[in-house]
Amino acid sequence: MKRWKVKDVLNNGKTGTKILVKGWVRTKRSSKNVNFININDGSTIFSLQIVAETEKFGEQLLKSITTGTSLAVEGILTESQRSGQKVEVDAEKIEILGIADPEKFPIQPKKHTLEFLRENAHLRFRTNTFGAVFRIRNALAFAIHKYFNEKGFYYLHTPIITASDAEGAGQMFRVTVLDPLHPPLKEDGNIDYDKDFFGKPTNLTVSGQLEGELGALALGEIYTFGPTFRAENSNTTRHLAEFWMIEPEMAFYDLNDNMDLAEEFVKYLIAYVLDNCKDDLQFLAERLAQEERNKPKNERSMDLNEKLEFVLNSKFIRITYTQAIDI
Amino acid sequence: MKRWKVKDVLNNGKTGTKILVKGWVRTKRSSKNVNFININDGSTIFSLQIVAETEKFGEQLLKSITTGTSLAVEGILTESQRSGQKVEVDAEKIEILGIADPEKFPIQPKKHTLEFLRENAHLRFRTNTFGAVFRIRNALAFAIHKYFNEKGFYYLHTPIITASDAEGAGQMFRVTVLDPLHPPLKEDGNIDYDKDFFGKPTNLTVSGQLEGELGALALGEIYTFGPTFRAENSNTTRHLAEFWMIEPEMAFYDLNDNMDLAEEFVKYLIAYVLDNCKDDLQFLAERLAQEERNKPKNERSMDLNEKLEFVLNSKFIRITYTQAIDI
Numbered sequence: 001m002k003r004w005k006v007k008d009v010l011n012n013g014k015t016g017t018k019i020l021v022k023g024w025v026r027t028k029r030s031s032k033n034v035n036f037i038n039i040n041d042g043s044t045i046f047s048l049q050i051v052a053e054t055e056k057f058g059e060q061l062l063k064s065i066t067t068g069t070s071l072a073v074e075g076i077l078t079e080s081q082r083s084g085q086k087v088e089v090d091a092e093k094i095e096i097l098g099i100a101d102p103e104k105f106p107i108q109p110k111k112h113t114l115e116f117l118r119e120n121a122h123l124r125f126r127t128n129t130f131g132a133v134f135r136i137r138n139a140l141a142f143a144i145h146k147y148f149n150e151k152g153f154y155y156l157h158t159p160i161i162t163a164s165d166a167e168g169a170g171q172m173f174r175v176t177v178l179d180p181l182h183p184p185l186k187e188d189g190n191i192d193y194d195k196d197f198f199g200k201p202t203n204l205t206v207s208g209q210l211e212g213e214l215g216a217l218a219l220g221e222i223y224t225f226g227p228t229f230r231a232e233n234s235n236t237t238r239h240l241a242e243f244w245m246i247e248p249e250m251a252f253y254d255l256n257d258n259m260d261l262a263e264e265f266v267k268y269l270i271a272y273v274l275d276n277c278k279d280d281l282q283f284l285a286e287r288l289a290q291e292e293r294n295k296p297k298n299e300r301s302m303d304l305n306e307k308l309e310f311v312l313n314s315k316f317i318r319i320t321y322t323q324a325i326d327i
Numbered sequence: 328m329k330r331w332k333v334k335d336v337l338n339n340g341k342t343g344t345k346i347l348v349k350g351w352v353r354t355k356r357s358s359k360n361v362n363f364i365n366i367n368d369g370s371t372i373f374s375l376q377i378v379a380e381t382e383k384f385g386e387q388l389l390k391s392i393t394t395g396t397s398l399a400v401e402g403i404l405t406e407s408q409r410s411g412q413k414v415e416v417d418a419e420k421i422e423i424l425g426i427a428d429p430e431k432f433p434i435q436p437k438k439h440t441l442e443f444l445r446e447n448a449h450l451r452f453r454t455n456t457f458g459a460v461f462r463i464r465n466a467l468a469f470a471i472h473k474y475f476n477e478k479g480f481y482y483l484h485t486p487i488i489t490a491s492d493a494e495g496a497g498q499m500f501r502v503t504v505l506d507p508l509h510p511p512l513k514e515d516g517n518i519d520y521d522k523d524f525f526g527k528p529t530n531l532t533v534s535g536q537l538e539g540e541l542g543a544l545a546l547g548e549i550y551t552f553g554p555t556f557r558a559e560n561s562n563t564t565r566h567l568a569e570f571w572m573i574e575p576e577m578a579f580y581d582l583n584d585n586m587d588l589a590e591e592f593v594k595y596l597i598a599y600v601l602d603n604c605k606d607d608l609q610f611l612a613e614r615l616a617q618e619e620r621n622k623p624k625n626e627r628s629m630d631l632n633e634k635l636e637f638v639l640n641s642k643f644i645r646i647t648y649t650q651a652i653d654i
Contacts, residue, residue: 003579005479005547022579024545041578042546043479072579097579125545134546138481145472152332152370154465157571160487160554161500161531173488173502173524175531177558180501180510180518191507197500197558197568204488204502218351218452219369219461220332226554227487231504231524241524244484251368252330252349252399252424 001074007043009077013087017077021048021089022097024126025069027109030054035062037091039071042125045132045279049080049088057094067108068100068126129287132280136273143272144225144246147265153221153248158208160227163200170230172203173241204229209247216249223248263316270312274305281305328401334370336404340414344404348375348416349424351453352396354436357381362389364418366398369452372459372606376407376415384421394435395427395453456614459607463600470599471552471573474592480548480575485535487554490527497557499530500568531556536574543576550575590643597639601632608632 001020004013009021023041030036033054038047050073054062065071072095080088102108106116107123117124124130148155161175177197178184184192193201208224215222224247231241248261273281285304292300302310319327328347331340336348350368357363360381365374377400381389392398399422407415429435433443434450444451451457475482488502504524505511511519520528535551542549551574558568575588600608612631619627629637646654 007479023547042481042548122541123545125542131545134481134483134542138483141482141484142472142476145469149469152334154369154461155468156461156465157468157554159569161556161569171504173504174507175500175502176507177498177500178507180503180505180507181516183507189508197560214449215452215461218450218458220350221369227484229488233524242486242488251397 003072005043006039006041006046006048009048009087009089010044010046010085013077015077015079015087018074018092019077019089020072020074021050022072023048023070025065025067025071025100027067028065030062035065037065037071039073040131042131045128045135045283046085049082049085050075050091050094051078051088052091052094057091061094061096064096064099065094066100066102066105068105069096070098070100071095072097128283132277132283135280136277136284139273139276140269141225143269143276146272147268148223148248151221153223153250154215154219156208156212156215156222156224157226158205158211158224160205161198161202162205163198163202164210165203165206170206171232172206173229173231175202175204204231206230207245207247209249212247212249216251220252221248221250259316259318267312270308274308274312281308330399332370333366333368333373333375336375336414336416337371337373337412340404342404342406342414345401345419346404346416347399347401348377349397349399350375352392352394352398352427354394355392357389362392364392364398366400367458369458372455372462372610373412376409376412377402377418377421378405378415379418379421384418388421388423391423391426392421393427393429393432395432396423397425397427398422399424455610459604459610462607463604463611466600466603467596468552470596470603473599474595475550475575478548480550480577481542481546483535483539483542483549483551484553485532485538485551487532488525488529489532490525490529491537492530492533497533498559499533500556500558502529502531531558533557534572534574536576539574539576543578547579548575548577586643586645594639597635601635601639608635 004019004021006021006023009019013019021039021041023039026038026040026047028035028037035052035054037050037052039050040047052062073089073091074093075089075091077087078090080086082088106120107126112127117127117130125134145155165172178191178195184195186192193199196202205228207228208226212222212224224245226244227242228245229242250257250261253261281304288301288304301307331346331348333348333350336346340346348366348368350366353365353367353374355362355364362379362381364377364379366377367374379389400416400418401420402416402418404414405417407413409415433447434453439454444454444457452461472482492499505518505522511522513519520526523529532555534555535553539549539551551572553571554569555572556569577584577588580588608631615628615631628634
């Protein structure tokens with residue numbers, strides 16, 4: 001039997017259909033006779049409710065179904081009493097694919113702090129917040145490629161290990177295979193980089209710009225989208241040691257063409273996520289609104305969706321360098 | 328006046344239209360009264376012929392237009408006498424944007440060896456061969472994202488700098504900010520990695536698989552597509568020190584599902600380039616055929632397009648591990 005994704009069940013499932021779904025338990029509520037198990041498979045932020053009669057499956061099996069348990073469920077789609085969802089699954093067969101010890105599994109159905117989730121980075125994908133962030137990030141990455149592809153730009157993979165420091169954009173990580181304790185030395189006492197992997201000192205790229213420019217001077221319009229690195233121990237939210245960067249390089253563009261591109265690009269991406277990530281954005285908007293409520297009124301930010309619509313629908317004002325300095 | 332790309336001129340240009348094109352000179356032929364200048368802007372493998380009357384532009388200007396010169400040309404589209412192209416540009420205005428000294432510019436209108444182009448890597452984008460390769464690589468990269476996006480996979484950017492060695496897939500590059508000549512030492516005489524950037528020894532990833540598996544166990548189906556590294560001095564065509572790798576990871580898939588995905592994926596990519604890179608593939612097919620002609624008949628490979636069609640239209644045979652060992 002072919003597996004249905006939860007997203008497809010919720011969007012297109014017709015009552016009366018027999019289906020197979022697989023996923024991880026988010027929550028379970030039990031009364032004496034019936035158990036409500038919500039499973040999620042990552043395809044959407046929403047979970048699918050499984051209704052399992054205690055008599056049919058036995059207390060033993062149902063007891064071992066806790067948050068994080070991996071399940072395969074066969075059953076009939078029926079009309080749901082649950083608000084916001086049209087269907088639920090009347091379970092006929094439940095197979096436990098993987099258990100999750102409730103004493104040890106740290107992701108429980110409650111709000112965890114971001115700090116706690118950072119400590120459990122391998123599991124944080126399973127929370128609504130990180131699931132939403134990663135689905136939106138995926139949509140944005142695809143939209144970036146789609147935009148440039150439609151414009152006739154070519155995607156270049158510029159080197160990550162490099163001997164160039166681009167424009168001196170930041171401190172660099174050294175990349176080496178030399179023995180750290182006893183590196184080979186030259187007669188003058190300095191490191192003998194002839195013996196390193198590439199025969200010279202190399203580092204992680206801070207920018208693909210130089211190679212991008214060479215590409216643009218032959219292919220016309222190119223972009224890079226890959227990891228770049230800064231060995232700056234700034235520990236701020238603005239600067240990660242490793243981050244993905246987009247660098248478009250265009251031959252025959254003037255400053256106005258560049259500004260047109262930047263504005264069109266940002267708006268394209270916003271329009272794309274507004275169209276394709278409604279549920280995840282709505283979740284994050286509500287989460288943000290909750291946090292904002294703790295702030296004084298005049299410090300609260302706009303609603304997330306409102307903010308995105310505002311950028312999308314505003315014309316970007318263009319000022320000269322001198323005007324910018326004056327501000 | 329809005330610039331036309333060469334690709335759009337050749338595909339959609341109507342005679343009588345006044346246009347502006349920009350590009351780099353590929354070849355120039357001159358007779359006493361008229362000059363034929365072919366320019367390319369990377370948007371297609373084909374060049375656009377510019378017809379410039381000597382009288383109109385003067386010998387001085389025309390002399391400085393050599394291979395590699397960057398030009399902006401305004402003119403009227405007229406019917407071309409040249410085989411294979413419908414239109415050419417009857418030049419009214421020529422602006423030289425950048426000159427290319429014919430004594431020094433190494434890319435000339437003749438066949439260069441791949442070895443020579445490797446030495447001139449910053450210019451090789453401008454040759455037909457590398458232009459074709461990069462346009463096809465771009466199309467394949469986009470097709471990879473398009474395929475997984477249509478299947479509901481999420482794109483994960485897994486870490487490049489890592490303290491894990493995945494499955495021990497190969498020798499690693501060390502990433503460090505420690506002083507190479509005088510690294511900090513612990514009391515026992517070993518390197519004190521507490522003082523390195525991340526407080527522990529780190530290296531470039533050989534695989535995003537571990538993080539991919541964690542993502543799949545929450546988001547369902549994920550893929551990575553990013554650079555990976557091997558510090559193996561093998562110097563073969565099979566192993567680069569740095570290369571981009573695709574790693575799909577799927578929850579709830581069995582071996583047959585995996586094989587279905589692999590076959591469908593390969594065929595999707597081939598179909599995509601056959602549809603979208605006809606001109607570039609045709610050029611490479613002819614180039615390959617020329618090289619094959621120097622080989623004995625029984626050693627010649629299939630035509631490039633034929634080979635791609637063959638893979639696309641064949642059902643992949645599936646054998647067990649034991650059968651594979653026996654072969």
